[in-house]
Amino acid sequence: MQILSSGGRATRRRLLLGFMGVLGTAALVAGCSANSGSSTTTASSSYTAPDKNLSANITYALWDQTQKKAIDANIVEFNKAYPKIKVNVDVTPWTDYWTKLQTEASSNTLPDLFWLNGPNFQLYASNGKVEPITSVVKAGAIDPANYPKALDALYTLNGVEYGVPKDFDTxxxxxxxxxxxxxxxxxxxxxxxxxxxxxxxxxxxxxxxxxxxxxxxxxxxxxxxxxxxxxxxxxxxxxxxxxxxxxxxxxxxxxxxxxxxxxxxxxxxxxxxxxxxxxxxxxxxxxxxxxxxxxxxxxxxxxxxxxxxxxxxxxxxxxxxxxxxHGVSNVVAAAGKHKQAAQALQVFLASKKAQQQQGDMGAIIPAFNGTQAAFAKSLPGVDLQVFLDELVYAQPxxxxxxxxxxxxxxxxxxxxxxxxxxxxxxxxxxxxxxxxxxxxxx
Amino acid sequence: MTIKLSPSRSVPSIAAPGTRSRRGGAAARRDGIWPWVFVLPLLAGVGLFYIWPILQTAYFSFTTWGVFGGATWSGLNNYLRLLADPQLYTALANTLIYTGIVLLGVPLAVWLASLINTPGLRFASFYRVLFFLPYVAMPTAVALVWRIIFNGDFGILNHALSIFGIRGPFWISTPGFALVAVAVVGLWSSLGFAMIILGAGLKNIPPELYEASELDGASRARQFRSVTVPLLTPSIFFVLIITIISSFQLFDLLYALLGSKNPVMPKTMSLVFYFYSQGFVSNDKGYAAAIAMFIFLLIGIVTVWQFRLQRRWVNND
Known part of the structure; x- marks a missing residue:
């Protein structure tokens, strides 16, 4: 009879378990509760290349592990010019990248420099989450004319450009x-x-x-x-x-x-x-x-x-x-603490030297005009030049x-x-x- | 049995085996603050990660919520929109159909559990592992394998059917069939869990009852019906509660088996998938919170209702 009388207690415990199960469903929603962060205004100060001895610790977020090797090589070059800027490359796989980025943007803790793609760009730009490159272009550090026109357009909102492409795909x-x-x-x-x-x-x-x-x-x-x-x-x-x-x-x-x-x-x-x-x-x-x-x-x-x-x-x-x-762009977080250092890295990654290195080492087509020769030859017997020739009539x-x-x-x-x-x-x-x-x- | 069960009893019940009401009051006076200290970590965790988010979600369901936060109060708007949304009813119907099919696994699990627990069965623990494996395997991994099995052109299922001259459908890309395909996999992967719970319940049935019924001339089938099933009802009830709650939460299996871009998805999606697509794909998070509250209330009502009903059929004394 013991077994049977234990049933009553067990049921009560099960009631509790059942209730916990119900709670579990609601906890699903926990994923969407984050701080209601206020959007920051973009104060467009003028850009000057930082001092050689600028010391900073910045984060560069991206989603493609296969490009990490070429990026590490880029950063070694970057550190030759700015030895005291330490760059932490933070790779998050594609599926989690956007969830993470959205949470970070809500609490204004975005990485100093990060990859952004076309479909997500306007969302971040219109909410003041990314820094325009206006001042960088004005200072002559980046010239948008060096990149495919359609991609400059992709990263421009209301006449303001926020980033130049690092690569492109046709x-x-x-x-x-x-x-x-x-x-x-x-x-x-x-x-x-x-x-x-x-x-x-x-x-x-x-x-x-x-x-x-x-x-x-x-x-x-x-x-x-x-x-x-x-x-x-x-x-x-x-x-x-x-x-x-x-x-x-x-x-x-x-x-x-x-x-x-x-x-x-x-x-x-x-x-x-x-x-x-x-x-x-x-x-x-x-x-x-x-x-x-x-x-x-x-x-x-x-x-x-x-x-x-x-x-x-x-x-x-x-x-x-x-x-x-379409192409990915490096953008600077508007609310970043080390904006000048982040912009210096953005400028470097947009340079011909860095993109040439990317093209020679990586699995991408670099965006800087005239750095794509390595890509065209990367698959012998296949006319990859086609993808470059299509640039003339490409639409974003x-x-x-x-x-x-x-x-x-x-x-x-x-x-x-x-x-x-x-x-x-x-x-x-x-x-x-x-x-x-x-x-x-x- | 008495010895085995006593650890689960509360300490005061052994010290002072009085009536229930007296016992409770005495325990509270004697124990003071210590029980609370021990429960505090769990309480804090549940409070912080379960109760607080639920309250927040309830609040957000009355707001319009931008992608990067900034909720603005919009009253009952989300709920009115939700109730007028045909997609809600499609998702609700799909969830109910899925739950119904997966529940067919419960009687199946009772039968299989009693087979595996037949005294003297060889390789019993091997079978137990075999049935339990799908439950511990990752749903995504399970779904990917089934995706290949269900493939309309090259899948093993349609190949097997073609041997009998049957042209199988495109299981995961035909409306109707797709939901059944998902439910079959859901049933299959939950079978092991139910069998383990029911198996434990079976072990608690005293063998004397079987001996006695045998002396009374009961057949095996009669024994199953008159001894096994009635004494197993508490376990069956538990399995029912868990199966229904987890079926109402159908998401990962559906997402991985059908693929989020599957054209039949609008006709096949579950409530939680609908919540996901509104909140995390379309970034309409206030609305998604309203869907989540709907699911929460629905599961709450169904569960309470089950506890009411159980008094009529679960053998508790």
Whole structure:
């Protein structure tokens, strides 16, 4: 009978446990309770290069461990000029980087110098969290003309520039030479148009269907796929003032329709197939002949079994030629304690010398004009020069103050248009309405 | 049994085995401040990391909260918006369906636990480990493996089905199927935990009861129904409470198995995923706090309701 009478007590203990479980849920929310920090005003004092003997301890935050080696080398060079500025490089993986940065920004404890990307830039700049480079440019320490124009634009808000790019990425048409040969189709050239691309894609899919091979892969990602075609069709994602959605324009609709037609012609796997197996996986496993991918795809491709049969061509032209360009920028925290030291490092990292070193050592395309020669030769047999030549017609990644909010609408609505389960025009009208709602709240 | 249980009793109950009400009062007078000193670290932790954030969240749910802080009072706005939001009801329905499917694992766990606890079963501890492994494995790792199993083109599941001439669906990218796929994995990975709890409950059933019922001519099935299940009800109740609470908190499995960019996500998301997407993707944190309070109240009500109901079916005396 002991066992049974113990039940009453046990239940009470369980009641407590159950209650703790309920508490656990609410504690989830703890993640979003932080101090309501006041935004700091940006006092734009004039910049002068600090004294050689300036002593400071600063933090440089970034998310890519693979670039750490080149950055450490940069800092060794930097310390030759400023031996008493100690730089702590703080690497936080991508997924946690933004959560951490947001928390730090809320309590005004941002790292002295940190990486910022396009989609997040306006959020930080408009809230006065980052220091403009106006004074640095005025002092002649940085000249924005040395970097791709589209990227200067990406880091400019209301006419004020906050950072210059450290690197850049453009999009190219990666293709598998062996699959083209097998299907008897001639490989992409720089004069290809959308029509050439579509014909090649559906022809390869038809001829190699028994092996389950497709001519091309569509994607669900704006930067590598549909933003490019929208620009090529002469459309826009955001109006030039950044306050209205461009999704309800006829040209933008053509850019979206491109992918719907590609999937309908069986030139690409379906949206469901692409959800289960990502576009890059189709390509590197030799199941797709063409892939729209950034220059960063080269490390994955070089390590794949198809490495020896890959080459790259410029994106096909629609109404015109276009590619999306994006790059990371080093920005100085507006509320930093050692702003002068941080700016000195920002200036150094933007210099030709530092970016040349990055390009020679790292896995990136440095942004400073004329430092990209090492990148172009980094994959023998592959014409990486394509990514540099595309600079002429590159357009910046569309961003606003709260980019993530309308990116979520794109991810939710566009797949139905691509798969053909909802008409493209109606979907885009819907998307434009929702996106305008989000933009109005910014 | 008496010896085994006594450590869990409170000290005064051994010293002064009087009636309950007298015992409590006497203990408070005699113990003074010391019990509080010992409980203080835990109390401080719970207070600081659980109770305080809940109160703050309750406050923030009535505000509009910018990305970098700066909450401004907006009254019931978030709640009114929430109740008019169709996505809330989709997420609620999905969460309930998920919980319903995962709960099917409870009877299954009772059955499996009694099989494993069959006296004289060989390799019993091996089986126990086998069933418990999914529970201790990281949800993300589990989800990635299942993602490959469920792959529509190249997955092992559809390959197995194709042997019988069935063309399997795209499990994780078809609305409807995706939720079932997530729930099946949730059921599978919670089975081990339930079995361990139920197994411990089974061990507490005195063997004499089985002997007695055998003498009375009860079959194995009858024994299961009339001895095992009734005496196991406290453990079953505990498992139910824990399973329901953890199912209502579905997030990591869904996120990792389907992928945050999966087109079926709007039709498949759970309440906590909705909270996450509003608070941490769209940066609408005041609204997210309102969703969190909604989840909090919902789980609270369901749990209290379960404790009310348990008096009717849990064998406590």
């Amino acid at each position: 999009i190219g048409l990666w293709y598998n030479k062996d699959l083209f040969q097998k299907a008897g189709v001639s490989v992409p050239t720089s004069s290809w148009t959308w029509a050439d691309f579509n014909t090649a894609a559906s022809t390869i899919s038809q001829k190699l269907s028994k092996d389950g091979i497709y001519g091309a892969v569509a994607g669900m990602d704006g930067q590598t796929t549909y933003y490019n075609t929208i620009f090529q069709a002469g459309g826009s994602v955001l109006a030039s003032d950044g306050k209205k959605s461009g999704y309800d324009s006829a040209a933008t609709q053509k850019g979206i329709q491109f992918w719907t037609d590609l999937i309908a012609s069986k030139g690409s796997p379906t949206m469901q197939q692409l959800t289960d197996t990502a576009a890059d996986q189709w390509f590197v496993s030799g199941k797709a002949a063409m892939y729209w991918g950034g220059d960063w795809a080269r490390s994955e491709i070089a390590a794949s079994p198809i490495a020896s049969s890959v080459n790259v061509a410029p994106l096909p032209a629609g109404e015109k030629k276009a590619t999306v360009i 990644l569309p961003t606003s103050k709260n980019t993530a909010a309308w990116n979520a609408f794109e991810a939710a609505l566009l797949p139905d248009a691509f798969s053909g389960s909802k008409p493209v025009a109606a979907t885009l009208k819907d998307l434009a309405t929702q996106m305008n709602g989000a933009l109005a709240k910014e």
